[in-house]
Amino acid sequence: MPTALITGITGQDGSYLAELLLSKGYTVYGLVRRSSTPNTSRIEHLKEKIKIVTGDLSDLSSMVTVVAESNPDEFYNLAAQSFVAESWRTPYTTASVTALGVINCLEAIRKINPKIKFYQAGSSEQFGKVQTVPQNESTPWYPRSPYGCSKVFAHEIVRNYRESYGIHASVGILFNHESERRGIEFVTRKITHGTARIKLGLQKKITLGNMDAKRDWGHSKDYVEAMWLILQQPIPGDFVVGSGEAHSVREFVKESFLALGMNISFSGEGINEKGYVDGELVLEISKEHFRPAEVDYLIADSSKAEKILGWKRKISFKELISLMTTYDYENEKMKNHTNNYINETKKEPKIKQESIPEKIQGLSYSQNSILRTFIK
Ligand code: NAP
Ligand code: F7E
Secondary structure, three states, X not given: OOEEEEEOOOOHHHHHXXXXXXXXXXXXXXXXXXXXXXXXXXXXXXXXOOEEEEOOOOOHHHHHHHHHHHOOOEEEEOOOOOOHHHHHHOHHHHHHHHHHHHHHHHHHHHHHOOOOEEEEEEEHHHOOOOOOOOEOOXXXXXXXXXXXXXXXXXXXXXXXXXXXXXXXXXXXXXXXXXXXXXXXXXXXXXXHHHHHHHHOOOOOOEEEOOOOOEEOOEEHHHHHHHHHHHHOOOOOOEEEEOOOOOEEHHHHHHHHHHHOOOOOEEEOXXXXXXXXXXXXXXXXXXXXXXXXXXXXXXXXXXXXXXHHHOOOOOOOHHHHHHHHHHHHHHHHHHHHHHHHHHHHHOOOOEOOOOOOOHHHOOOEHHHHHHHHHHHO
């Protein structure tokens, strides 16, 4: 059975890709970088099935060690500083990881075993200020952020190693893909999480930036399938992967509210735009969430992927939003019930006992039994 190494396994895509490869019988190694508290929540359920190796993409010697230790057949490089807005605040770090880190992966392959197949997580942000509509493998780059520039560098260095050393190295130029595991700072999850909390009365409003930006959104589960298919090809290359549909941030907001039975209406323009449900203000705009340069409109032409890989997304735009919003609603509801219960039981008499762990000493009987369940 083949072995795969995944960098970025603690991220959204890494966790879904690990699940996919395990289901196909792979031995899966995942690179995790050190943090002061564990941030492995997305792969907690896989911990017994995968092999964790520690290292950092920006450290060549750690990448060489990790590749030597795992000696994979397939190497999926998903690690990156992936938040576009953050890349203006940390351009150097973004480039060190997202651009130069790719050299470390490729050098490790070249030195340890040039037969390892390599997948690089490319991005539609490479197209930035788009030069053709829709975008395909021939569309020229015009990146609009330090993140986009780093992904262009990564793309070109992968092509160079392929042509210079004959490495089976490919790039998937993936358009936006989201999920219930999406980071909370990305616009889709910020919206679905906010909508759920508004419905539950836990939050009054959501504050966003540019509502007119259009993205080609799909579900991460479908996109990790494309990653795997790319490495199964006899000839390495570049593949655009997206749904072929573009929607504005405003449309995403509307659908997310609808998913929980709320009809949002908008009034005003630009920074003055507002959203109301039954006369209540639920959405406003703040300058703080606008970027120094925007990518206005992305839409994929995935005909090469459809033809050669036989890939097509299964989860539609509306299904994606419904899945994310419902998940956030159920999750927030459960968290809120638990918090209320714990607050209520704080009033109960405290138990005195010597035989229970320090963590749960001094709690009420009901708090104690809840925490005991969690600790188990
Ligand atoms: P994500 O959730 O932000 O995950 C990024 C992963 O990279 C995390 O596991 C993170 O580890 C890891 N990482 C960051 N810096 C690292 C370093 N120095 N060394 C080792 N690991 C490091 O991103 P994602 O959405 O899953 O995306 C996966 C990849 O696809 C990224 O390369 C992203 O740029 C690219 N991409 C994403 C999309 C999309 O729409 N999701 C579209 C196109 C391309 P920690 O958990 O420790 O932070
Ligand atoms: O922004 C607008 C924002 O941060 C989408 C990454 O996975 O996909 C992702 O990058 C749009 C932008 O994703 C807010 O200005 C409005 O136009 O969710 P995002 P992104 O920048 O498209 C690409 C393909 C990647 O490769 C990246 O790794 O939404 N927007 N208001 C907002 N965005 C955020 N985050 N927050 C807002 O309040």
